Amino acid sequence: MDDALEWIKLLASLLTPLVVLVLGFRISRKLEESKTRTSKEHEWESYWATSFLRVANDYNNTATKLITMMARLAEYANNNDIAKANEIITEMNDIVGSFSSLDWELQQYSDFALVNGPVVRTRGKVLFEAVTAMLRDKKADLEEIRRMQFEFTDSVRLAHAEILSLPANRELDINAAPRSEN
Numbered sequence: 001m002d003d004a005l006e007w008i009k010l011l012a013s014l015l016t017p018l019v020v021l022v023l024g025f026r027i028s029r030k031l032e033e034s035k036t037r038t039s040k041e042h043e044w045e046s047y048w049a050t051s052f053l054r055v056a057n058d059y060n061n062t063a064t065k066l067i068t069m070m071a072r073l074a075e076y077a078n079n080n081d082i083a084k085a086n087e088i089i090t091e092m093n094d095i096v097g098s099f100s101s102l103d104w105e106l107q108q109y110s111d112f113a114l115v116n117g118p119v120v121r122t123r124g125k126v127l128f129e130a131v132t133a134m135l136r137d138k139k140a141d142l143e144e145i146r147r148m149q150f151e152f153t154d155s156v157r158l159a160h161a162e163i164l165s166l167p168a169n170r171e172l173d174i175n176a177a178p179r180s181e182n
Contacts, residue, residue, distance in 0.1 A: 049163040052109035056156040059102040059124060060149055063131045066095055067145060070134060096135065102127050113159035118160045123152040 069092050076085040081175050110117035127148045134140035161167070 002151070025071050045164050048109065048112050049160050052112065052163055053103045055109050056101060056120070056124075056153075056160075059099070059106050060127075060156075062095060062099045062102055062152060063127055063145070063149060066092060066099065066131050066135065067140075067142065069095070070138075070140075074138075092135065096132070099128065099131070110159055113162040115161035116155060116162050119155040120152070123148070123155050127152050 019164055069088055073088045073092070076082075076088060103124065107121050110120040110124075113120065127145070130140065130145050130148055134145065
């Protein structure tokens with residue numbers, strides 16, 4: 001009986017490191033698989049967040065370009081420089097087409113931000129409508145458009161963080177009152 005007990009002890013002492021080795025190997029493999037999945041997810045988030053940010057930045061820059069071109073157009077019109085005014089109008093028509101394309105892209109990319117994406121789309125649409133109304137009516141409250149651009153950019157910042165799965169310091173409420181100018 002003592003011999004059997006000794007054999008069991010010997011067998012247990014030999015199997016314990018083997019079991020630990022096998023379990024350690026399996027745990028290590030699971031951790032590596034998890035790290036690989038996390039890395040791939042991070043690559044995906046990074047790619048789409050970068051693309052979203054590029055489109056949002058181009059969108060905002062295009063709005064600014066159209067606003068400044070309107071000022072140049074007014075200057076040429078006031079100086080009766082019809083050739084230069086027509087040149088600006090042609091260029092602006094091309095840029096408005098780009099603005100529409102960027103608006104479409106912005107809507108697609110913002111879908112990756114489930115919480116803040118709708119705010120980006122709404123604020124982008126408000127900015128788009130204000131700039132196109134300015135072009136149509138030949139007048140606008142530029143300070144109001146500047147505020148719209150800021151609010152658009154603020155929503156982009158939060159949506160970008162959301163796409164990257166980063167905690168934002170706050171979420172935007174599309175129904176919230178605009179910030180007051182104090």
